Amino acid sequence: MDIAKEKRAIDYLKNFQPQSEPYYLCYSGGKDSDTILILAKLAGVNFEAVHNLTTVDEPATVQYVKSNLDVWIDTPQKTMWQLIAEKGMPPTRLIRYCCEKLKEHGGKGRLKITGVRRAESTSRNANGGFVKIIGKPKTTQRKAEEMDVDYEINSKGGLVLNMDNDENRRFVEMCYRTTSTMVNPILDWTDADVWEFLHHYGCRSNPLYEVKDLGDTYCPVGCKRIGCVCCPMKGSKGMKSDLIRLPKYRDNYLRAFSRMLETRREKGLKIPEKWKDARSVMMWWVGDDPLQMSLFGEPEYLKGACM
Ligand code: SF4
The missing domain is CATH 3.40.50 (Rossmann fold)
Incomplete structure (x- = not known):
């Protein structure tokens, strides 16, 4: 240390x-x-x-x-x-x-x-x-x-x-x-420095650091950084991994996207072509192209989604 x-x-x-x-x-x-x-x-x-x-x-x-x-x-x-x-x-x-x-x-x-x-x-x-x-x-x-x-x-x-x-x-x-x-x-x-200091003072820190299967690039050997669920800073793989791991949050995001689209319509704001519905907003958000995705079937992170 x-x-x-x-x-x-x-x-x-x-x-x-x-x-x-x-x-x-x-x-x-x-x-x-x-x-x-x-x-x-x-x-x-x-x-x-x-x-x-x-x-x-x-x-x-x-x-x-x-x-x-x-x-x-x-x-x-x-x-x-x-x-x-x-x-x-x-x-x-x-x-x-x-x-x-x-x-x-x-x-x-x-x-x-x-x-x-x-x-x-x-x-x-x-x-x-x-x-x-x-x-x-x-x-x-x-x-x-x-x-x-x-x-x-x-x-x-x-x-x-x-x-x-x-x-x-x-x-x-x-x-x-x-x-x-x-x-x-x-x-x-x-x-x-941080890990040596924490070990020295007997602090194991957040148990998420010890989880080994939170997604291959985002968390190769346990979670390197603790962030919000589906934080855009995690990048496409990290976001998709969160949506699969925590489906309740995924459904809450979908409901929020649906309300977001309603609000845009009420306000007369333009809706981008790729934001057809809540699911396509989610695909766009995690870096997939919703206009292309229908050719490949339902993505893993949307399986069993509430809408
Ligand atoms: S950008 Fe948003 S989702 Fe990411 S850490 Fe900040 S508050 Fe959380």
Whole structure:
């Protein structure tokens, strides 16, 4: 285990700790959030760990989160099914409205601890920092200049700090209530760092990591990443595997697509040629061509579907 990384993460959490309220610790139910939860305890900082239910969480994840008495569960105002009808389209890789509405809405005006890691995605790689501040860019940059803070601007206009010193700490304390500010203590940890740390502290993490048959490319040796059921980020194979494994969710998605089509008709919105009905929307969504599929018979993931 990389003791230096662990010590630095603990120092970050201690040093950026807000003076008047607990941290808001973003707990997803995955291995990275278990890691920050343990780190926050080791650091002895005040925190409130919150899991934002997405309504399309894996059932095993919901159970795992509920079994963790340190974590408080927050329910969203609208379910994924309601959002799909309201937005008039399913979430896609490029238009992930559900993350913003279901996962990232909590902790407004609070200093957040996240389990974001560079190793998890290229965009995080490019945009991350040990502290990231989003919102009010002109004001925060002006303040950063005035306070002589060592910062960078990432490609999305966020302000990133990679140093733990007095100026940076005072700056964060001053900014976090009016922006979205995140402390990312395990930003540069590898998968191996995370697993070694969790094993060392006796945490097995979400049982989904031990399941070996969740789909061949998405989860070759157990589930590498825990996400929502049929998250578009899983790609075609991962989405199809979820639909086969969890048919109740598949049926809920189909019902949501049917309501979505009704709403589009009521609003007089154009309906794409490939969205003939809920089933064809689902085929399009998982990367098949519904206009071609009828030639090959019913796809596996639609067998026994409610509509
Ligand atoms: S389905 Fe994917 S994109 Fe949507 S909230 Fe869940 S993780 Fe985010």
